[in-house]
Amino acid sequence: MTASPKTAPPPDWDRSGLPAWSFFSAEMLELEKEVLFRSHWQAVCHSNDIPNAGDFVTLDFVGERALILRGQDGEVRAFHNLCRHRGSRVVAESSGTCRSAIVCPFHGWAYNLDGTLRGAAQPATLPSLDPVKMGLKPLEMDIWNGFVFVRFKPGPQPSVSEVMARFAPELAQYDLADMVPDGKGFWTTEITANWKCVRDVDNEGYHVPMAHPGLADLFGSNYYDEPFSNGTSRSFSKFSASNGRLWSVRNYKAIMEPPAALDDDHKDAWLYIGMFPNLVFGIYPDSVIFYQEFPLANGKTIQRGATYRHKDEDRRMRLARYLSMRIDRLTSKEDEQLIEWTxxxxxxxxxxxxxxxxxxxxxxxxxxxxxxxxxxxxxDEPPAGTLAQQNAALLSAKVPAE
Ligand code: FES
Ligand SMILES: [Fe+2]
Structure with missing residues (x-):
């Protein structure tokens, strides 16, 4: 398989990558947490993960705790998962359902499903508490094609729809907003590497023919990557004409009957969309996946993801989804090894x-x-204790029209 780039890079581009120090500098990691992870949109779930009042999903990253909760009024809201009494998590699980209120597991303060404080335990021992001011702290939230995003700090990205605008015509043929979770919940895996090593492996398809026999069998030489542009990237591949050598691929190609809404280009193809800084959607005829990574510590990264299926999936589509998941799962395992070696x-x-x-x-x-x-x-790596300052100085010296 000899894939070629969709757009040829300019001659003499810088092929040298990031400096080695950036992979293990603790100061760099702290700055990344602030500037990237807290200040960019982070996908948490799909609104169909929480179809009923009281359903919730939580997500922890870089010391922050997000809670997505559906209210009695059907609205989806995002909060800090942080009790206003002494900061306990108000829900401990990564997903679940609470009845008519959230009761903090520490001392039992209760919150309504719209986040307002319903009441403290033993209120006579406390001053009077304003239900809104002392309610769960809201988080900035955006919903794009059903996917729920949060942001802990204001940042350079506009709304998720604006970031993803260039894909709107292509994605209109998929029913992303109506897709439902596959029932397996959110998977997580811990990788021994700096989080940027995950991106570096993921942002190129050069390794596909060698390292991903399943994908190579599925795609042949059709796969290509498009460069990152304004915060998004796109990779695409039609399935190859061959029947497939591997069991999963052969059966996937034979069984797949794509949804009628997909055009000729997409009915037998996988599309990947990357969103800066740490999110990828895999958009397949049978399912949609997302995965993301967060730094836990230097050299420790957590990858998290989920799969969504068509609401009205028939037996054949379910089988196709099972096979595409098998191909996907192997691909992730193969990547994990490459990431750790990097x-x-x-x-x-x-x-x-x-x-x-x-x-x-x-x-x-x-x-x-x-x-x-x-x-x-x-x-070069800035002297200890100066990285954030030096970066700020370089930013303010930069010509803004970049
Ligand atoms: S910390 Fe939640 S009730 Fe005390
Ligand atoms: Fe890969």
């Missing part, structure tokens, strides 16, 4: 950085987006 390399005394192929231009364009926020990535 991470280890940065510690090796023989490591001289990377030399990117034209088929890895997506890696470079993603790095460009990082370098716009962190110009410090273009220099």
């Amino acid at each position: 991470w280890e390399a940065a510690f090796s005394s023989g490591y001289d950085g990377v030399v990117l192929s034209d088929l890895e231009y997506g890696v470079k364009t993603y790095h460009d987006a990082l370098r716009r926020l962190f110009p410090v990535l273009s220099s």
